[in-house]
Amino acid sequence: MSDNLNILIMGGDARYLEVIRKLSNEVAKLYLIGYDQLTFDEKHVKQTTMETVDFGIIDAIILPVAGTNEDGKIETMYSDEVISLTEDVVRQTPNHCTIYTGNANAYLKNITHDKQLVALFYRDDLAVYNSIPTAEGALKLIMEQTDVTVHGSNVMILGFGRVGKTVVNLFSSVGANVRVAVRKSADIARVTEMGLTPVKLEKLEQEIVGMDTVINTIPHPVIDADIIAAMETSTLIVDIASAPGGTDFAFAKTHGIKAMHALGLPGKTAPKSAGRIIGNVLLELLRKQKK
Amino acid sequence: MSDNLNILIMGGDARYLEVIRKLSNEVAKLYLIGYDQLTFDEKHVKQTTMETVDFGIIDAIILPVAGTNEDGKIETMYSDEVISLTEDVVRQTPNHCTIYTGNANAYLKNITHDKQLVALFYRDDLAVYNSIPTAEGALKLIMEQTDVTVHGSNVMILGFGRVGKTVVNLFSSVGANVRVAVRKSADIARVTEMGLTPVKLEKLEQEIVGMDTVINTIPHPVIDADIIAAMETSTLIVDIASAPGGTDFAFAKTHGIKAMHALGLPGKTAPKSAGRIIGNVLLELLRKQKK
Numbered sequence: 001m002s003d004n005l006n007i008l009i010m011g012g013d014a015r016y017l018e019v020i021r022k023l024s025n026e027v028a029k030l031y032l033i034g035y036d037q038l039t040f041d042e043k044h045v046k047q048t049t050m051e052t053v054d055f056g057i058i059d060a061i062i063l064p065v066a067g068t069n070e071d072g073k074i075e076t077m078y079s080d081e082v083i084s085l086t087e088d089v090v091r092q093t094p095n096h097c098t099i100y101t102g103n104a105n106a107y108l109k110n111i112t113h114d115k116q117l118v119a120l121f122y123r124d125d126l127a128v129y130n131s132i133p134t135a136e137g138a139l140k141l142i143m144e145q146t147d148v149t150v151h152g153s154n155v156m157i158l159g160f161g162r163v164g165k166t167v168v169n170l171f172s173s174v175g176a177n178v179r180v181a182v183r184k185s186a187d188i189a190r191v192t193e194m195g196l197t198p199v200k201l202e203k204l205e206q207e208i209v210g211m212d213t214v215i216n217t218i219p220h221p222v223i224d225a226d227i228i229a230a231m232e233t234s235t236l237i238v239d240i241a242s243a244p245g246g247t248d249f250a251f252a253k254t255h256g257i258k259a260m261h262a263l264g265l266p267g268k269t270a271p272k273s274a275g276r277i278i279g280n281v282l283l284e285l286l287r288k289q290k291k
Numbered sequence: 292m293s294d295n296l297n298i299l300i301m302g303g304d305a306r307y308l309e310v311i312r313k314l315s316n317e318v319a320k321l322y323l324i325g326y327d328q329l330t331f332d333e334k335h336v337k338q339t340t341m342e343t344v345d346f347g348i349i350d351a352i353i354l355p356v357a358g359t360n361e362d363g364k365i366e367t368m369y370s371d372e373v374i375s376l377t378e379d380v381v382r383q384t385p386n387h388c389t390i391y392t393g394n395a396n397a398y399l400k401n402i403t404h405d406k407q408l409v410a411l412f413y414r415d416d417l418a419v420y421n422s423i424p425t426a427e428g429a430l431k432l433i434m435e436q437t438d439v440t441v442h443g444s445n446v447m448i449l450g451f452g453r454v455g456k457t458v459v460n461l462f463s464s465v466g467a468n469v470r471v472a473v474r475k476s477a478d479i480a481r482v483t484e485m486g487l488t489p490v491k492l493e494k495l496e497q498e499i500v501g502m503d504t505v506i507n508t509i510p511h512p513v514i515d516a517d518i519i520a521a522m523e524t525s526t527l528i529v530d531i532a533s534a535p536g537g538t539d540f541a542f543a544k545t546h547g548i549k550a551m552h553a554l555g556l557p558g559k560t561a562p563k564s565a566g567r568i569i570g571n572v573l574l575e576l577l578r579k580q581k582k
Contacts, residue, residue, distance in 0.1 A: 014438075132442045136465070140434040143427060147305075147563040151423045173464035174427075272438040 002026050002286040005059040008048075010034060010083060011074035012064045015267050018275025019062070019282065020045065026283060031058070034076035034083055050083055055092035060286060061085070065102030065121065065267070065278070072107055087111040098289060100282060120281055124162065129277040130266055131166035137265025138240055139170060142213055145236055145258070151175035154210055156199070159217035160187045163240065167215055172196055179207065181222075205230045213238065216246045223247040228255055238262055293317050293577040296350040299339075301325060301374060302365035303355045306558050309566025310353070310573065311336065317574060322349070325367035325374055341374055346383035351577060352376070356393030356412065356558070356569070363398055378402040389580060391573060411572060415453065420568040421557055422457035428556025429531055430461060433504055436527055436549070442466035445501055447490070450508035451478045454531065458506055463487055470498065472513075496521045504529065507537045514538040519546055529553055 005027045009016060011034040024030050024042035031048045032040070040047070063085065064075050072084040090099070090111055099112055104119040120126050143150060155176040157168050164180070172178040172194070179197040181204050182188060191198035199207045201222065208214065208230050216223055219241040228237075228251050237252060237259035239245040245261045252259035266274035296318045300307060302325040315321050315333035322339045323331070331338070354376065355366050363375040381390070381402055390403055395410040411417050433441060446467040448459050455471070463469040463485070470488040472495050473479055482489035490498045492513065499505065499521050507514055510532040519528075519542050528543060528550035530536040536552045543550035557565035 132466075133440045136434060136440050136442065140431060143431040143434075143560065147561055149424045149427050149561040149564040151427065152564070170465065173466075174461065175423075175464075269434065270438055270440040273440040273443070 002283065002289065004028050005286060005289065006057050007031065007060050007062060007286070008033065008053065008055075008058045009062045010064075010085065011076040011079075012062075013075070013077040013267055014271035015065065015275035015278060018272050019279040022276065022279030022283060023286075027286070034074065034079045034081070036081065037078040049081075050089075055089060056094065058093050058097055060098045060100060060289065061093070062282065063099065063101040063108075065264075067101040067103050067105055067108050067119075070105060070107050072111070085111070087113075090115060100285070102278075118285065120278065123281065126277065126281045127162045128166070129281075130274065131163040133266035133270040133274045133277075134163055134240060135166045135170040137269035138167060138215055138238055138262060139174065140269055141260070141262055141265075142215075142236065142238060145238075145260070146212065148212060149175075153177065153212040155179070156181060156204075156208060156211045156214045157217070158201070158204075158215065158222055158246070159241075160191065161217060164217040167217060167240075168194070168196065171215075179211075181207070208235075211235050215239075216241055218246045220246050221248070223252075223259075225251045228252050228257055228259075231257055233257055236260075240265060293574065293580065295319050296577060296580065297348050298322065298351050298353060298577070299324065299344065299346075299349045300353045301355075301376065302367040302370075303353075304366070304368040304558055305562035306356070306566035306569060309563050310570040313567065313570030313574060314577075318577070325365065325370045325372070327372065328369040340372075341380075346380060347385065349384050349388055351389045351391060351580065352384070353573065354390065354392040354399075356555075358392040358394050358396055358399050358410075361396060361398050363402070376402070378404075381406060391576070393569075409576065411569065414572065417568065417572045418453045419457070420572075421565065422454045424557035424561040424565045424568075425454055425531060426457045426461040428560035429458060429506060429529055429553060430465065431560055432551070432553055432556075433506075433527065433529060436529075436551070437503065439503060440466075444468065444503040446470070447472060447495075447499060447502045447505045448508070449492070449495075449506065449513055449537070450532075451482065452508060455508040458508060458531075459485075459487065462506075470502075472498070499526075502526050506530075507532055509537045511537055512539065514543075514550075516542045519543050519548055519550075522548055524548055527551075531556060 006029045007027045008031040024044050030045045068074050068085050074083050098116045100118045102121045153176050155171050156179045158181045160182045179199050180191045181199040181201050183201045188198040205227050214237045216239040225248050233256045239247045239261045247259050249259050297320045298318045299322040315335050321336045359365050359376050365374050389407045391409045393412045444467050446462050447470045449472045451473045459471055470490050471482045472490045472492050474492045479489040496518050505528045507530040516539050524547045530538045530552045538550050540550050
């Protein structure tokens with residue numbers, strides 16, 4: 001049961017409007033900081049400020065997908081006020097108060113001490129659900145950036161993890177000639193089983209010729225100068241791996257190859273769906289949370 | 292063999308750049324009117340004008356996808372000159388001269404008399420190939436206009452012809468919950484066989500509730516006031532049927548429902564692929580053409 005909980009949402013983007021909508025009916029009170037440019041009709045929702053909120057009654061704090069920056073500052077899309085999560089604020093919350101965030105940096109891990117910190121985006125379920133708007137965002141971007149159909153085009157996808165698998169499924173469904181660059185022999189086997197063409201990552205330089213689009217999902221330097229030099233200049237690189245990505249963007253630029261680092265695709269492409277995904281997982285966790 | 296032919300291209304858009312590229316190596320001479328803002332390196336290509344070209348040596352005239360308007364005027368994207376195809380011009384061409392157009396109107400049929408007039412877009416093969424960039428264009432548009440993923444969204448597709456089938460295949464591949472509104476019992480059977488949900492067109496009013504997106508491919512008034520009135524205001528209508536479409540756009544507007552008439556999607560979304568499709572079919576026809 002989550003209907004006896006007092007929840008505080010601090011900051012967030014368009015996705016959190018859906019999170020607010022989803023949570024508002026399932027908790028005792030939903031306090032918001034960082035939304036003063038909006039109004040909410042839901043009766044359990046109350047806008048508040050860092051100065052007036054009573055942290056002593058808060059059962060859970062929900063931070064944005066990005067969490068805080070290295071100084072504790074929290075991103076707000078619907079407020080001009082600067083808000084931060086500090087060690088002092090955390091200390092004012094009850095012992096059982098859980099802090100939910102998308103991603104957790106060293107600062108956040110450090111100030112939460114003995115409090116439970118849950119990084120939602122480290123969860124496999126959320127990562128898999130979230131890969132759906134990510135892959136659709138990549139598809140939309142590529143449709144906008146190229147003058148050919150995805151159907152029948154040559155697409156090289158690097159990586160076959162939680163995001164890579166979804167991107168592979170989507171692009172092969174749309175009718176692209178999909179090659180998947182992987183390292184593990186089990187992944188080569190799986191890609192083959194799917195009727196697609198596996199490429200060994202170490203042979204990427206030879207296999208990259210003739211590609212219309214290269215999509216990278218590996219968060220390590222994989223598309224280096226040698227590989228970029230082997231591409232045709234008409235090839236488009238779309239890197240969706242988390243910052244700093246896996247592409248030598250500087251070399252691509254000097255080489256005349258268009259390379260885009262596309263970050264935060266779910267929030268840009270489908271904020272409502274992306275918010276629903278976060279809201280569903282949060283609700284499930286809050287229902288299990290003890291007061 | 293087409294390499295002894297003199298071909299004249301009159302007008303055209305970005306798709307025709309790919310047509311020119313494809314044809315330039317396969318014909319004796321490719322004359323262009325309506326491209327004076329561009330330069331071409333291909334050696335068989337020659338830019339000319341209505342005044343200087345010798346229509347007496349032209350074996351085939353290629354008109355734009357739209358053909359001419361009702362006064363004979365031809366659309367040009369790369370020229371400010373006004374060009375027209377008149378009865379007098381047609382009379383100057385040899386008897387065997389074939390006139391290729393995308394679509395043919397009454398004016399064109401009237402002035403070509405005994406000359407062979409080929410309307411490429413009436414051909415089944417071209418219509419099916421062309422439905423690929425059409426469907427991708429609709430997908431791109433819907434991704435841009437909605438804040439949810441296509442995956443998991445409720446999509447009603449009206450019509451199951453050459454374009455409708457491709458749209459159905461694409462959206463179901465991407466993971467939408469696809470319903471297909473059709474009239475014929477054989478189509479209901481086929482939609483069912485595909486694991487999708489058929490809807491009888493006459494019951495559309497009851498079945499339209501809860502749809503995120505409605506895509507119309509039927510070139511008759513099918514989305515009328517009654518059907519629009521039954522929709523939620525959050526539903527998006529994308530009509531891709533040729534002008535005037537099948538939607539009561541005026542009623543949709545007064546009813547607060549977003550309805551878009553998306554025309555010429557192949558040329559907008561993927562001009563190179565769309566041009567390649569036209570070029571391939573043209574080449575096949577020119578190779579069969581007798582001098």
